[in-house]
Amino acid sequence: MTAATMSLPATHCPTMTALHLIVRIAGQQVALPAGPVDSVIRIDTISPVPCVPSHIAGLVALRSRVLTIVDCLDSLGLGRSLRTGVQCAVAVTIDGHRYGLLVDAVLDVVTIAEAPRPVDLALSPGWARAACGLVEHDGAALLLLDPAALVAGPAAA
Amino acid sequence: MDDLLQDFIAETREMLEAIAGEIVAWEADPSDRARLDGIFRFVHTVKGSCGFLDLPRLARLSHAAEDVLGELRAGERIADTRLVNAVLGVVDRIGALAEAIGAGTSLPDAEDHRLIAALHAPPAAAPDTPPEFPPEPQARAVARTVRLPIDLLDRMMGSVSDMVLARNELARRLREADAGTPLETAFERLSTCVAEMRDAITRTRMQRIDSVLSTLPRLVRDVAGETGKLVSLALEGGDVELDREMIEMIRDPLIHVLRNAIDHGIEPPEERRRLGKPATGRVRVEARQAGNHILILIYDDGRGIDGDRVAAKAVASGIITAAQAGTLDRRRKMELIFAPGLSTAETVTTLSGRGVGMDVVRANVERIGGQVEVDSRPGRGSRMTLRVPLTLSIIPALTLGAGDCHFAMPRAAIEEIVGTAGDRVRIETLGGSETATIRGRRLPLVRLGALMGLGEAEGAPGDAAGVPPILMLLRPAGGSVFALGVDAVYDHEELVVKPAAPAMMACGLYAGTALPDNGQPMLLLDPGGIARAAGVPLLPGDPEAAPDDVPVETVPALLFRDTDGTARGVRLAVVERVIEAPAAALVLRAGMMRLIHGGALLPLLACRPLDTPCATTVLLLTDGVTPFGYAIASPGDIREIDAAMMPAPSPGPVAGVVLVEGEAVELLDPFWLFAEAARAVPVPAGAVVALALRADQTDPWTREVLRPLIETAGYDVRFVAAGEPADLVIACEGAEPAVAAPSGCPAPVLRLRSGIDPDDDPESIWRYDREALLGAVRRRIGGGRA
Structure with a gap:
């Protein structure tokens, strides 16, 4: 079963809010805009779904709602997550559908006031597809990922 | 302020939907005061709201329309077609502006001025007809309702679903833990509450289908106008309730089918006249509930669908081969209209909105778990059936x-x-x-x-x-x-x-x-x-795969839950319809429960005797002659069942048992039930045996007691005079035996006596021995019934 571990202020403002989630994906710290994020959840059993793009890991139930689980590793073209055992996911709502983004860990919720800078690095194709900017946090530069791009996966490129 | 604006837009939209029908009715009869009042109320309300919401353009439009409608109400102006069109234009414009405000867009305002100018244009030379006596405007029932955002309902539904899941989880834990009885009782109570709440919230999502149907008269008017056809629309079943989400889902398919019926089905007036049809085409939209489904039927009396032409078109478009087309029956050929790619040029180019092909209609209806069927007779018209589940969720x-x-x-x-x-x-x-x-x-x-x-x-x-x-x-x-x-x-x-x-x-x-x-x-x-x-x-x-060739015989049957909780079925052919009978329609009269339905008194049977009238679901069964009701708990699905069943050991209401999806279902015996029902109804005309009776007609007992008894037994009694041929002679005590056997036509004689003891005539029958008397009549004449 699943359990919500942390709730975030729900905001559906289309513009970027200053609030960001710092998560670890594929061993890297990245930032996610908190706008579309509903909560951070722990999931254990993913019901697999055949005949769908490989980055769709399957379905889980969050209370009476069904979440589509997105394997971020796969979406970034970096292989496949383990998809079994207890895992951490960020629940987001995109276009009215609810998804869970599989991440290694959720590290922090921070306010980043500065607007993101354009990405001026040579990224691998997967990262380049998902990244929408660079933000500064604690003196380090973090890639800002677009949750919608993670959900869309490689096929959308 | 934003909330007020949202409310205003929602209200305007609702009112527009509600008066759409009135507008058309008013146009058909501009002297109709009640309709005029309805439209006046609408623009008046809009004007009022615009005042404090500061919407100058809407205020200007509604004000102008209100002025003109006020003049019409006062009889200072006469509504002619141009004026009616101008008012309709303004009403439409109000709707469009309200939608634009809701969407945060704007519309050019040149159109507003044109519409207002049209309202004030001098009336066309109209015959000076005296104003008719205005009928009393009908008082509107005050609706005891509240407006709720759909989000809230959805959230309630979500919470209740959560509750159901939590309950199920708890039930599982309780079973595992083997909790004591008090705990189980408490849980049962909770469980019942949750179920009731789920039902109630499901019902809050239900809406009368009227909200879609009421917009159709306007649509039909517009489409008929565009295509230059005359169409009258009849609506039926607006009180059928449907999940509100479902209503949104069926709106487009229904509108499209209706447009098609007018555009492709109904012929132009001249052609109809030439064909000997009334110039005005008829379209009927009917909604009704059938089990877990809602049926929406769209009839038109237009040119119908020519299966062969559709098939030829499908072959030409490469959808099927000519050889395949040859093997199709009439119905399958007509169903080709749903094939993707078989659209006219018009429907291919307009992708958005209403201009979709029939394949899209079918895809949309199927997506919500529904079905579309078509039936048609060339030259006579066609019928489309949209069958959708009651709820989407x-x-x-x-x-x-x-x-x-x-x-x-x-x-x-x-x-x-x-x-x-x-x-x-x-x-x-x-x-x-x-x-x-x-x-x-x-x-x-x-x-x-x-x-x-x-x-x-x-x-x-x-x-x-x-x-x-x-x-x-x-x-x-x-x-x-x-x-x-x-x-x-x-x-x-x-x-x-x-x-x-x-x-x-x-x-x-x-x-x-x-x-x-x-x-x-x-x-x-x-x-x-x-x-x-x-x-x-x-x-x-x-x-x-054609059903005709299936060697195993199956029959369609309606499955239902009987009043004693048993799963039963009845052959569909004898079911006329399923109705909900209120307690008031059930009466205990003349020794059995009867159902008042459609102005007739029908016997009401049930698996166990009904002694108190209470509201119930009733199957109306008929063998073509004798209709009667059978009370049930709830109707279920229609299934093809195996015609060969395990028969019951003795005759009774249940003929036998069949297995339907693993459940043993008892099948009612129509023969037995009709026999039972036939006892309780007057003998239908066809079954009557004519009986020429020679008896003492002057005797009140013969006339008023004996005759009705024999008639109840299924004979049509006619008294004949002494010389005429008779089927039966009934001689009461003291009558002349000479009348019994006139020469040339020997009729059987039945002698009745008034005393109970057979004193002197052992072959006579006591006149109050009903069984013996009717038995004797039947033996001598034949016919009648027990």
Whole structure:
């Protein structure tokens, strides 16, 4: 079963809010805009779904709602997550559908006031597809990922 | 302020929907004061709201319209076509502006001035007719309702679904922990409350279909105007209730079918006159509930659909081959209008809004678990039937397994489930594709596991070729039946279905996600999508699959839950309809319960005697002559059942037992029931035996007591005079025996006596011995009934 571990202020403002989630994906710290994020959840059993793009890991139930689980590793073209055992996911709502983004860990919720800078690095194709900017946090530069791009996966490129 | 504006837009939209019908009625009869008042109220309300919301343009429009309507009400102006059009234009404009405000866009205001100018244009030379006496405007019932945002209802529904899941989890824990009785009793109570609440909230989502139907008169008027046709529209069944989400989903298909009926069905007035039809075409939209479904029927009396022409067009467009077309029957040819690609040029170019092809209509209706059927008689008209489930969110489904995955399949698409153990099913490979032959019926076979690239479940029974253990015979809406091989079928559940994420819907195999009671999310399969993905031919179908050739005889039967809780069924052919009878319609008269229906008094039977009138569901059964009611608890599905059943050991209301999807269903015996009902109704005309009776007509007892008794027994009594031929002579005590046997026509004689003891005439019958008397009549004459 699943359990919500942390709730975030729900905001559906289309513009970027200053609030960001710092998560670890594929061993890297990245930032996610908190706008579309509903909560951070722990999931254990993913019901697999055949005949769908490989980055769709399957379905889980969050209370009476069904979440589509997105394997971020796969979406970034970096292989496949383990998809079994207890895992951490960020629940987001995109276009009215609810998804869970599989991440290694959720590290922090921070306010980043500065607007993101354009990405001026040579990224691998997967990262380049998902990244929408660079933000500064604690003196380090973090890639800002677009949750919608993670959900869309490689096929959308 | 924003909230007020939103409320204003919602209210305006609602009012527009409500008065759409009135506008058309008013146009047809501009002197109709009640309609005029309705429209006046609308613009007046809009004007009032605009004042404090500071919407100057809307205020200007509504003010101008109000002025003109006020003049009309006062009789200072006469409504002519131009004026009516101008008012309609303003009403439309108000709707468009309100929508634009809601969407945050703006419309150019030149149009406003033109419309206002049109209102004030001098009236066309109209005959100076005296104003008619205005009918009393009908008082509107005050609705005791509140307006709620749909979000809130959805959230309530979500919470209740959470509650149901939590309850199920708790139930499981309680079972495991083997809790004591007090705890179980408390849980039962909670459980009942949750179920009641779920029902209540489901009902809050219901809306009268009227909200769609009331917009149709305006649509019909506009389409008829565009196409230059005369059309009258009749609406029926507006009080049928439907999930509000469903109402939104059927709106477009319904509108499209209706447009098609007018555009392609109804002929232009001159052509209709030439054909001897009334110049005004008739279109009827009827909604009614049938079990778990709502039927929306759209009739028109236009030119109908010529199956051969449709088939020729389909051949020309390469949808089917000429050879295939030759094998199709009338109905299948007509169904080709739903084939993708068989659209007219007009429908291909206008992609958005209403201009969709019939294939899109069918796809949309199927997506919500519905079906579209077409029937037509060339030259006489056609009928489209949209059959949609009552609610979008709860779908009865079977859960099934293929490989390691679980799926759900909508019950509506499942025709039958067949186990492949034994030799009832033969699986063959023909030219690379598999077929399953079941009871002589050859069907395309699709293996779900292979289609989805899943491994067969371990330990699944099956031979070396991997015969799937269970075949599900599916009939995708409008398509032909195919067999789906699955590994297991688990359970029947009512599933709350939500749309799946686009990435999953894109593969075309799924219809949505669902969360069954065990809390493991699963996907609802789309039978039509599976057929497409597997390349099963959807339309032509092999002739062997035609139901006429099926060697096993099946009959359609209506399944229901009887008042004693038993699952029963009755052959569909004898069911006239299913009605909800209020307690007031049930009366206990003349020794049995009777039902007042349609102005007639019908016998009401039930599996156990009814002694107190209470509201109930009633099956109206008829053999064509004798209608009667049969009280039941709730109606179920219509199923094809095996005509061969296990008969009951003795005659009674139940004829026998059949197995329907693993459940033993008792089948009512129509013969016995009709016999039972026929006892309680006057003998219908056809069954009467004419009886010429010679008896002493002057005797009041003969006339008023004997005659009705014999008539009740099924004879049509006619008294004849002494010389005429008679079928029966009844001689009462003291009558002249000479009348008994006139020469030339010997009629049987029945002698009655008034004393109970046979004193002097042992062959006479005591006149109050009903059995003996009627028995004697029957023996001598024949006919009648017990």
